[in-house]
Amino acid sequence: MNVNAREFVQRQYVRDLVHHKARQLARQKVLRKESVKDIEQILMLDLLERLPNFDPEKATLDTFAADCVGHKISKMLRERKREMRDGQREGKSLDAWVRDEDGISVPRAATLSREENDRRLGGGNAEEQRDRAMDVEAVLSRLTEDQRKLCELLKTMSLVKAARRLGIPRTTAAYHLETIREVFREAGLAIYL
Numbered sequence: 001m002n003v004n005a006r007e008f009v010q011r012q013y014v015r016d017l018v019h020h021k022a023r024q025l026a027r028q029k030v031l032r033k034e035s036v037k038d039i040e041q042i043l044m045l046d047l048l049e050r051l052p053n054f055d056p057e058k059a060t061l062d063t064f065a066a067d068c069v070g071h072k073i074s075k076m077l078r079e080r081k082r083e084m085r086d087g088q089r090e091g092k093s094l095d096a097w098v099r100d101e102d103g104i105s106v107p108r109a110a111t112l113s114r115e116e117n118d119r120r121l122g123g124g125n126a127e128e129q130r131d132r133a134m135d136v137e138a139v140l141s142r143l144t145e146d147q148r149k150l151c152e153l154l155k156t157m158s159l160v161k162a163a164r165r166l167g168i169p170r171t172t173a174a175y176h177l178e179t180i181r182e183v184f185r186e187a188g189l190a191i192y193l
Contacts, residue, residue: 003054003061009044013062018043021069028077046072139187147176 008014022039034042050068054061094109140148146166150173153162163173 003051005048005051008051008061008065009048011061011065014047014065017062017065017069018047021073025073025076042076043069043072135187135189139184139189142183143180147180150176151180 018040019036022036022043025039026034026036047065047068050064054064058064059067092108094107094112096108097105098108098111100106100111140151143151146168149166150162153165154177157165159173159177160170163170166173
């Protein structure tokens with residue numbers, strides 16, 4: 001079935017979906033440099049490129065759009081995280097001079113958000129650090145003893161080494177880690193993973 005591209009992108013559901021997902025993505029730490037409009041354009045372009053693959057026997061247009069947007073978002077996040085993990089990336093001095101959003105030369109450190117700077121320096125004032133420590137401790141108390149041991153080991157070693165130290169299969173350790181991550185996410189503490 002041929003779907004008119006113009007009608008497709010003008011569908012209220014498609015526009016709302018793309019705008020909502022773009023706003024969510026723009027708040028993600030790995031995509032903060034992208035504007036909502038840029039992300040909307042990326043998502044819409046991907047939708048248009050995939051539109052010829054639409055099969056009304058398999059899904060509605062809205063379901064098709066939601067699936068395509070979900071896949072594109074996953075791909076964008078995967079690619080950006082891969083870039084961030086790239087061992088070839090060069091460190092950049094915070095003392096080096098760069099141009100800020102207004103084109104003014106400033107030390108790179110001045111371009112960091114407060115959150116980025118706090119994370120880099122170990123975070124905020126003493127009261128905030130105490131609150132964070134209490135929040136993390138509360139989450140840890142909801143874990144099993146084995147999961148808490150795994151968390152402690154993961155501070156200083158890889159998952160494989162931690163599994164060996166605990167005498168459990170790597171797959172079991174990975175399962176525990178996913179459960180731990182979910183508990184932290186539910187508590188709004190995913191930043192500490």
